[in-house]
Amino acid sequence: MADHSLAHRAQHQVPTETVHLPPTTPPTNHGKTVAAWTTTWTVVLGAIVAALGVAFAVVWLFWVGVGVMVLGIVLGKVLQVLGYGQGGDATRAREKRRGGH
Template identity: 65%
Template sequence: MADDTLAHRAQNPTVTETVQLPPSSPPTNHGKTIAAWTTTWVVVAGGLIAAIGMVAALVWLFWVGIGLCFAGLVVGKVLSVLGYGQGGAATLARQKAHGGH
């Protein structure tokens, strides 16, 4: 049974933790960038094509879908490097023009 009396609390103060804040504020776009959306939809389309290839027993269509998934990852990375990802120059300019979100 815990001693929750006022005298006990006065003699044993509660220890609080310090809060560690990030060095800068995080981006306000929540990952809604051109690079993220392009990557997502190309990979989803590739997965759908690969699934259709599996159901239809067409090996070549399956591998086309898998290839499209990998191409989507490459395109997303290229767009991110070009500034269309989170924190990129094009994304920051777009945020500034559209009010931050």
């Protein structure tokens, strides 16, 4: 008769899953990059301007806000391509100067 007691199972564990680690360490900046912050704040500013346009029924102000949001997205992508995004050369150099975070 096999021993299926709790003590026996605790001492003789059967592995049920395999742990797969990433091949390299992921960046440690958690998205705190120049490109990310620029994109975020430009889009937030554009959303506020667009919301004011809606609240005061000023159509041109709404479209200016939408334009600022689109400009923020394009600006963020340009900064990412220039190396100021996650894993970019400028971001890695900045992390190195600041001690890794």
